[in-house]
Amino acid sequence: MRCKVPVSRARITRSRLEAEAMNPAVVILSVLFFTSGIMCAAMIMAWIHFGRDRHAATWACAFGLGALQWIVNAVGVMAMPGQVAPIILASAIVIVTSSLVAIGARQRSGLPAAWGKFALSGGIAILVIVVIYTRLDHMGLRAGFTNLYAAAMMPLAVAAVIPRDRKANAPEIAFATMITIFAIYQLMLGLVGLSIGRLPNPAGLEHYRTVLGIGLPAAYVGSGVAVLFLLAGDLSENLRALVTRDPLTGSLNRRGLEQAATTAMATARRHGQPLAVVVGDIDRFKAINDRMGHAAGDRALVAFADHVHAGVREEDLFGRLGGDEFCLVLMDALPEQAADVIERTRREIAALEIDGPPRFSLTASFGVAGFLPSDLCFADILTRADYALYESKAAGRNRTTVSAPLSPVSGTAAR
Structure with missing residues (x-):
């Protein structure tokens, strides 16, 4: 009679630890993915049914790419740990989505979208990311650069949304507030990432992961809600204008x-x-x-x-x-x-x-x-x-x- 060889207790313990380490990341990525998908769907509906505004379509693309980014991150965590390709791709998507947020804000305010300038700055940023991950062995730059670029895009969105010829309304103030908070969070995350230094620093990495895990879901969801609130406010203003404005002259009826x-x-x-x-x-x-x-x-x-x-x-x-x-x-x-x-x-x-x-x-x-x-x-x-x-x-x-x-x-x- 052949005896079964027991599985090593050490192997079981290691597998459990890996599963426990992976679960929080999977949960966070799942929350972010579904949030991005819901925001994208809501903005597509707003674009289709409420005037086909360009900024709604641009923001829908931003959150759609955000959902793709979280999928790429999940693949990197679960199927390709330690490989730089999914990290580079996810970072490039962050560069594009943060630029689209600023472009959409400019479109909403009637400013030139400046696609060329954003494409140039985004292209340079993506090239820097590729160099950081393939040529430079610097953990701090890897953790911090993308977040710092995203933080730099957010003030551009805030500056575009706040009107210069009138008092800002409640949705505009809410958008500016949440995007500013998101920018501060991204800046803080980028600086924490840079503080890790060139070589892996266990304490610095743990601090970075803590800030990332605690703050990112709340900041991301809050920013998405602020964008939806702004679109809803614009719709309300448009409906009010239809009721109280003369369509020929634009004056009050x-x-x-x-x-x-x-x-x-x-x-x-x-x-x-x-x-x-x-x-x-x-x-x-x-x-x-x-x-x-x-x-x-x-x-x-x-x-x-x-x-x-x-x-x-x-x-x-x-x-x-x-x-x-x-x-x-x-x-x-x-x-x-x-x-x-x-x-x-x-x-x-x-x-x-x-x-x-x-x-x-x-x-x-x-x-x-x-x-x-x-x-x-x-x-x-x-x-x-x-x-x-x-x-x-x-x-x-x-x-x-x-x-x-x-x-x-x-x-x-x-x-």
């Missing part, structure tokens, strides 16, 4: 103007500030439509709206009430000050020639009214401004008429 004006009136009443409303329209607009067609009428409306809007401050409100009638709400302004502002605009419009064909000129009339303590709603002051506009029409058009002025109160609308 009547609903949007009334909502904003009601808030402005409450602010003026609370702080004891003056407020003025200007109503204006194009003289003989129906004749322009009848003689030259609706396309010419649309060009006249756009030119009129652009010139009126350009003559006021950023904090003032401007909207289209309907047809060729528009309205301005000037904050902290007396009616006389508002009349001075709009009178300059009226003269500019009278000297304007609308591009064609056919080319034509136009004039406009305006009515101005000031906010009174007895005004209960926006319709009250709007009615007086509309009546002043009627007086301008009755007096021969191409003029500005001021309705009942406010009692003398200081204002800051003089321009």
